[in-house]
Amino acid sequence: MANNLLAGKKGIIFGALNEDSIAWKIAEKAHEQGAQFVLTNAPVAMRMGEINNLAAKTGSEVVPADATSMDDLNNLFEKAESILGGKLNFILHSIGMSVNVRKGKEYTDLNYDWLTKGWDVSAVSFHRVMQVAWQREAMNDWGSILALTYIAAQRTFPDYNDMADNKAFLESIARSFGYQWGVRNKVRVNTISQSPTPTTAGSGVKGFGGFINYAEKMSPLGNATADDCADYAISLFSDLTRKVTMQNLFHDGGFSSTGVSEAVIERFEED
Ligand SMILES: NC(=O)c1ccc[n+]([C@@H]2O[C@H](COP(=O)([O-])OP(=O)(O)OC[C@H]3O[C@@H](n4cnc5c(N)ncnc54)[C@H](O)[C@@H]3O)[C@@H](O)[C@H]2O)c1
Helix, strand or coil: CCCCCCCCCEEEEECCCCCCCHHHHHHHHHHHCCCEEEEECCHHHHCCCCHHHHHHHHCCEECCCCCCCHHHHHHHHHHHHHHHCCCEEEEEECCCCCHHHHCCCCHHHCCHHHHHHHHHHHHHHHHHHHHHHHHCCCEEEEEEEEEEECHHHCCCCHHHCCHHHHHHHHHHHHHHHHHHHHHHHCCEEEEEEECCCCCHHHHCCCCHHHHHHHHHHHCCCCCCCHHHHHHHHHHHHCHHHCCCCCCEEEECCCHHHCCCCHHHHHHHCCC
């Protein structure tokens, strides 16, 4: 379904680790829709090498950058503008990591060094990316900046641990910086709040298997897949959504508005 929705648009895509990654699907669809972009990920993620397959498939170049390093980010933007031959129309931030989740630390026993690392990678990196783009004046007017988030920012999902707080921080940055971008450049900034999705980051959350099945039964349309998310992201990078900004957009098959579903009630009914 290629309609050239992104013809002539240039961007940077953060966070494609392997073909399960949400960013991977977004890169594939952005390419199908005519966009040109630079792919980036943390230098440590490069070692797996899979991103090079995506680069070949989409005719893109890869520029490594740790999203918590201002030097790396400045280098990335400089190279991206030179490779793409001009300013950017879109940026995708698809980055998340909690050391406490990785190491199985409970929310009531957090390691604060790991907490700090987690919010820097998962939330402050979004501010860093936008600040570098802002100071370099790297965005074209009416561009679109997008990050990915999860409903644990609004409601408690115990095993999501400190990532819940990181996502609340991320969504707040989207609003605060979104205001600035809107006034100066008519650039919009939004977050997509996505269904649980089987990826490397997603599957790292304790009890993910049970949880994804529960979400499926609680969502009238079923869970949104990574492919569905990619379609939504394309619409947000396209000119069809130019006045949508500073929003947290639920993309979850109706999960966020469902109190309980019949499928879930049936499981708890006693004879
Ligand atoms: N999978 C889910 O269930 C789900 C649900 C809602 C939101 N999200 C969000 O979607 C986004 C993408 O995650 P995913 O599920 O595709 O998993 P993923 O593991 O494929 O992607 C996470 C990415 O973050 C990158 N990253 C980590 N540290 C980095 C750093 N310092 N600098 C640059 N990049 C770094 C990783 O290399 C990886 O590519 C994340 O923000 C995640 O929280 C995921």
